[in-house]
Amino acid sequence: MSECNVDDAASNEAWVPFKDRPEWRDLKPIPQDDGPDPVVQIAYSEQFREVYDYFRAIIAADEKSERALSLTKEAAELNPANYSVWNYRRNILQELNKDLKEELKYISQVIEDNPKNYQVWHHRRVIVEWLEDVTDELKFTEKILKEDAKNYHAWQHRQWCIQQFSLWDQELDYVDRLLKEDLRNNSAWNQRHFIIKNTTGYTDEIIKKELKYSQDFIRKAPNNESAWNYMKGVLQERKLFDFPGVLEFCHELYSKQIRSPFLIACMIDCYEEMLELGKPKKEETLQKATQLCNELAEEHDTLRREYWQYIARSLASKYGADVSGDS
Amino acid sequence: MADTSRFRCLSPLFQSLLFKDDDCPTNTSIEQKAVEESVLKCYRTFRSSLDIYPDMPFLDREMHTDFLTKGLQTLSSSYECLDSSRPWLCYWILHSLELLEVIIPEERALAIANFLGKCQDPEGGFGGGPMQFPHLAPTYAAVNALCILANVTNKVFDVINREKLYNYLMRMKTKEGAFKMHDGGEVDIRGVYCAVSVARLTNILTKELSDGVADFITRCQTYEGGFSGYPGLEAHGGYTFCGIAALVLLNHTERCDLRSLLRWTANRQTQLEGGFQGRTNKLVDGCYSFWQGATFPIVHMIMCTDDDDQNLSAERWMFHQEALQEYILICCQHSHGGLIDKPGKARDHYHTCYCLSGLSVAQHFIGGSLSNEIIIGNPQNRLRPVQPVYNLSLDSVMMAQKYFGSLKLPSGAANKC
Ligand SMILES: [Zn+2]
Numbered sequence: 001m002s003e004c005n006v007d008d009a010a011s012n013e014a015w016v017p018f019k020d021r022p023e024w025r026d027l028k029p030i031p032q033d034d035g036p037d038p039v040v041q042i043a044y045s046e047q048f049r050e051v052y053d054y055f056r057a058i059i060a061a062d063e064k065s066e067r068a069l070s071l072t073k074e075a076a077e078l079n080p081a082n083y084s085v086w087n088y089r090r091n092i093l094q095e096l097n098k099d100l101k102e103e104l105k106y107i108s109q110v111i112e113d114n115p116k117n118y119q120v121w122h123h124r125r126v127i128v129e130w131l132e133d134v135t136d137e138l139k140f141t142e143k144i145l146k147e148d149a150k151n152y153h154a155w156q157h158r159q160w161c162i163q164q165f166s167l168w169d170q171e172l173d174y175v176d177r178l179l180k181e182d183l184r185n186n187s188a189w190n191q192r193h194f195i196i197k198n199t200t201g202y203t204d205e206i207i208k209k210e211l212k213y214s215q216d217f218i219r220k221a222p223n224n225e226s227a228w229n230y231m232k233g234v235l236q237e238r239k240l241f242d243f244p245g246v247l248e249f250c251h252e253l254y255s256k257q258i259r260s261p262f263l264i265a266c267m268i269d270c271y272e273e274m275l276e277l278g279k280p281k282k283e284e285t286l287q288k289a290t291q292l293c294n295e296l297a298e299e300h301d302t303l304r305r306e307y308w309q310y311i312a313r314s315l316a317s318k319y320g321a322d323v324s325g326d327s
Numbered sequence: 328m329a330d331t332s333r334f335r336c337l338s339p340l341f342q343s344l345l346f347k348d349d350d351c352p353t354n355t356s357i358e359q360k361a362v363e364e365s366v367l368k369c370y371r372t373f374r375s376s377l378d379i380y381p382d383m384p385f386l387d388r389e390m391h392t393d394f395l396t397k398g399l400q401t402l403s404s405s406y407e408c409l410d411s412s413r414p415w416l417c418y419w420i421l422h423s424l425e426l427l428e429v430i431i432p433e434e435r436a437l438a439i440a441n442f443l444g445k446c447q448d449p450e451g452g453f454g455g456g457p458m459q460f461p462h463l464a465p466t467y468a469a470v471n472a473l474c475i476l477a478n479v480t481n482k483v484f485d486v487i488n489r490e491k492l493y494n495y496l497m498r499m500k501t502k503e504g505a506f507k508m509h510d511g512g513e514v515d516i517r518g519v520y521c522a523v524s525v526a527r528l529t530n531i532l533t534k535e536l537s538d539g540v541a542d543f544i545t546r547c548q549t550y551e552g553g554f555s556g557y558p559g560l561e562a563h564g565g566y567t568f569c570g571i572a573a574l575v576l577l578n579h580t581e582r583c584d585l586r587s588l589l590r591w592t593a594n595r596q597t598q599l600e601g602g603f604q605g606r607t608n609k610l611v612d613g614c615y616s617f618w619q620g621a622t623f624p625i626v627h628m629i630m631c632t633d634d635d636d637q638n639l640s641a642e643r644w645m646f647h648q649e650a651l652q653e654y655i656l657i658c659c660q661h662s663h664g665g666l667i668d669k670p671g672k673a674r675d676h677y678h679t680c681y682c683l684s685g686l687s688v689a690q691h692f693i694g695g696s697l698s699n700e701i702i703i704g705n706p707q708n709r710l711r712p713v714q715p716v717y718n719l720s721l722d723s724v725m726m727a728q729k730y731f732g733s734l735k736l737p738s739g740a741a742n743k744c
């Protein structure tokens with residue numbers, strides 16, 4: 001939530017002090033009022049102080065002019081997280097009927113310099129909304145995601161554009177490309193879920209396809225949690241058991257001596273579901289499930305011992321006569 | 328030779344916990360391995376210093392307090408990027424200090440309250456600094472900071488204009504049951520948590536304010552089990568905390584799939600490092616010690632009232648409390664005071680606050696009438712326990728309840744929820 005590096009303060013060499021700007025002479029700057037006994041007081045640079053003194057004056061005068069617009073640019077550059085500046089800039093853009101395509105170009109540069117900032121992405125979104133033009137958006141977010149494939153703001157903007165302007169068609173191909181580059185990119189898996197849920201939905205046919213898709217990735221890297229989570233997400237509204245392939249798939253990996261905690265957890269989930277549905281051989285199933293919980297707790301996932309012991313106890317108390325999940 | 332068996336990070340099989348890339352290296356696994364290297368280095372250094380200082384690891388209270396109290400007065404120009412988060416700076420510092428049990432002198436407390444008053448908008452809510460537009464995040468930070476200061480003198484509560492605050496919150500509310508962060512601002516689950524939390528603390532959570540909000544939160548729970556910032560996005564530690572804490576405040580925890588939330592959150596503790604990551608396959612970060620860590624007491628509290636009760640532990644949360652303490656104490660203390668994200672990162676007040684808050688959660692099990700302390704290292708590492716839903720000390724929450732509990736709802740707000 002706090003994305004700013006307090007170690008590198010930007011400095012701008014070409015900055016002109018306001019006393020050397022005749023066009024500002026008519027406006028009286030308003031200093032910040034921190035009260036008589038200031039706290040968390042930032043030692044502002046001269047530039048920062050002056051720019052914001054004038055910014056306050058502009059707001060007080062409700063001035064929406066070219067010079068005010070360029071002042072917001074200066075202020076935003078000094079602190080791109082100042083939402084008041086961006087908000088006021090939007091008011092000016094509207095009032096002066098500015099070319100929004102130009103604004104989009106400008107904000108692209110700002111986002112590239114500050115890709116993890118809430119305000120700059122929100123500004124972009126509002127501009128796109130006003131323009132009702134989404135031509136550059138997919139390309140732009142791809143550019144950002146190329147630098148950081150998990151940038152949350154970029155994904156958020158992308159999802160909004162896709163939803164708002166119905167850009168669903170090519171998205172699965174993009175996700176596929178990203179997963180081929182990095183099968184651990186959880187944001188890409190999430191995007192896959194988002195796209196399918198909002199287009200075809202998880203029909204029987206799609207489920208079969210997606211099971212195979214995720215299982216192929218799991219075979220390549222059984223310790224990759226993202227693919228396991230996606231596979232379970234595919235079956236979320238259904239029962240794991242409606243698709244008997246799942247438990248068999250797990251058994252196949254288990255018999256190859258794979259002991260990924262995510263594999264064992266998935267087997268436990270299958271058994272739990274069998275118990276819930278009242279399938280035959282209840283005691284045997286419960287025993288298998290609690291046995292696997294203990295394997296995780298004692299050997300393959302000892303970090304989560306408390307959790308797995310709890311799962312074992314709660315399965316035993318729910319489905320067994322004897323409450324001894326805790327060994 | 329010091330006794331190393333007490334520490335998970337020094338156990339003989341520790342190396343077996345290294346990330347398994349299944350002979351399929353990708354960007355994610357390469358970055359993960361680099362972090363594990365730097366964390367292992369910290370743990371090795373710790374092992375060698377243990378022979379000289381057997382009560383390690385040691386929370387350097389003095390240095391952290393120094394870093395914090397300095398920041399409360401003045402900050403260098405490199406903090407210009409936080410010029411719209413000054414109430415946050417107050418809260419991060421004050422909460423860290425309350426966890427460290429550092430007492431604030433009365434005149435200082437009044438000065439801070441006075442400054443926060445300067446950040447309050449005449450139309451309600453608090454901005455990121457004096458004369459900035461009101462914003463839900465600094466509003467949350469300001470109200471929380473005032474609750475802490477109320478332990479010194481509850482005069483500080485006079486700062487809050489409750490009626491206007493209520494109008495502001497109502498003005499931010501959207502049709503889908505969420506909240507804009509500010510006029511013309513973005514909508515996400517942070518806004519929901521901030522709005523509901525301040526409304527609860529100041530006793531203005533009416534039916535019209537809370538109507539439909541739980542619906543929005545529910546839409547944010549993802550197929551992984553955690554919550555996202557907005558429906559459709561990826562499960563994330565900060566947003567997950569916001570989601571589940573807000574459901575508790577709204578008395579709508581039945582709207583959450585607790586089992587999948589618990590599974591996802593439990594899986595966020597990282598095998599080797601012992602800290603928490605924010606999302607699946609992302610890197611460990613000290614601040615998630617709180618965002619993820621606090622979800623365990625919250626889930627425990629919810630389950631306590633269910634019939635699952637007798638299966639819950641009476642001694643521990645469902646994460647590895649020792650491992651988290653080791654990560655924070657050994658890998659996240661900056662050599663000049665303050666705490667950090669991970670080894671090699673710069674210190675800041677945000678990470679100091681949330682590392683310490685997470686450390687406190689890991690030290691104190693409090694389940695109803697049961698309690699259990701697990702303090703790694705020097706016994707003086709003990710911090711004050713936190714109320715996880717607000718991330719305030721229990722006393723600070725009580726100050727607010729005592730003061731605002733008897734006040735009437737703002738006029739125009741008919742029924743209480
Ligand atoms: Zn962090």
